[in-house]
Amino acid sequence: MxxxxxxxxxxxxxxxxxxxxxxxxxxxxxxAHPQEAFCxxxxxxxxxxxxxxxxxxxxxxxxxxxxxxxxxxxxxxxxxxxxxxxxxxxxxxxxxxxxxxxxxxxxxxxxxxxxxxxxxxxxxxxxxxxxxxELSETQKKSLTERYEMGCGCKITRCTSIPCMISSPAECLWTDWLIMKTVNGGQAKHFACIKRSDDSCAWYRGSAPPKKDFMDIEDP
CATH class of the missing domain: 2.40.50.120 (OB fold (Dihydrolipoamide Acetyltransferase, E2P))
Incomplete structure (x- = not known):
């Protein structure tokens, strides 16, 4: 399935x-991204x-x-x-x-x-x-540690160029554009998390993000 x-x-x-x-x-x-489904x-x-x-x-x-x-x-x-x-x-x-x-x-x-x-x-x-x-390890961990932290963010799906976000509280989801699947790298390994300044950014890793973090971090 x-x-x-x-x-x-x-x-x-x-x-x-x-x-x-x-x-x-x-x-x-x-x-929808798995985080959206959760939220x-x-x-x-x-x-x-x-x-x-x-x-x-x-x-x-x-x-x-x-x-x-x-x-x-x-x-x-x-x-x-x-x-x-x-x-x-x-x-x-x-x-x-x-x-x-x-x-x-x-x-x-x-x-x-x-x-x-x-x-x-x-x-x-x-x-x-x-x-x-069939879930990635990151997806499994995100169910208890990360997805809920991003429920105040909006994930915007990009299907064709140009695509853009309309506010700092959005993350651009490009799996379909880049990998031709909605079950790509961002769906499997990333969560869109709210930062301390209320902006949102993609976070990669199995541990909860630090208070301030880069857009992409290693696991």
Whole structure:
């Protein structure tokens, strides 16, 4: 599974028949840096799937039953979220409406998602969801040491030249421009951290940054 962004939006794109219901939607996501996914999520946890079932989630405006996939999970570590353990995660049943497929084979995941008013966690394809062993060591450490320090910064994605920032509190994300992937060096090894003067800059390293630091530091 590849990681995706945290800002999901649905576009009218395709028309197909699923379980007798007409669905005229497709899932489309705008890429986000892992730090953005962390900051914009209600819940960030490490866990693995231990069960799966399809459940009813009420009715839509036409009276049709809404289906959801319920993943029973074993929470290994909570990085951001409520004090109680999350033991189930809900998602749409098909990818066309942003439903997520997780493997029930002992694989551990980093999962970000939203907390609903009823206390349940919900995920979409636009959340940052990735097998734990595919994360870089810097990404793993940043979940507890660095990403939260940069939640007051803005990461601006650069896809073509020219690209620029509009304020000192922004970091320019150039992975797609330079490496043709959103999972490049800045996503794997950097965090955008606020300095003492309220400006923001990229920081590289596994330890928390010093009070004042250069734009790029060695691990």
């Amino acid at each position: 590849t990681w995706t962004a945290n800002g999901c939006f649905v576009t009218l794109a395709i028309l197909f028949l699923w379980r007798g219901e007409d669905v005229a939607e497709a899932c489309s996501c705008s890429p 914009n999520s209600d819940i960030v946890l490490r866990g693995k799937v231990v069960g799966k079932q399809e459940v009813d989630a009420g009715n839509d405006v036409y009276g049709n039953t809404i289906k959801r996939i319920k993943y029973d999970i074993k929470q290994i570590k909570m990085f951001k979220g409520p004090s109680n353990d999350i033991d189930a995660i809900y998602t749409a049943p098909i990818s066309a409406v942003c439903g997520v497929t997780l493997e029930n084979n002992g694989k551990e995941y980093l999962i970000t998602g939203k907390l609903k008013s009823d206390g349940t966690m919900h995920i979409t394809l636009c959340d940052f969801i990735k097998p734990w062993d």
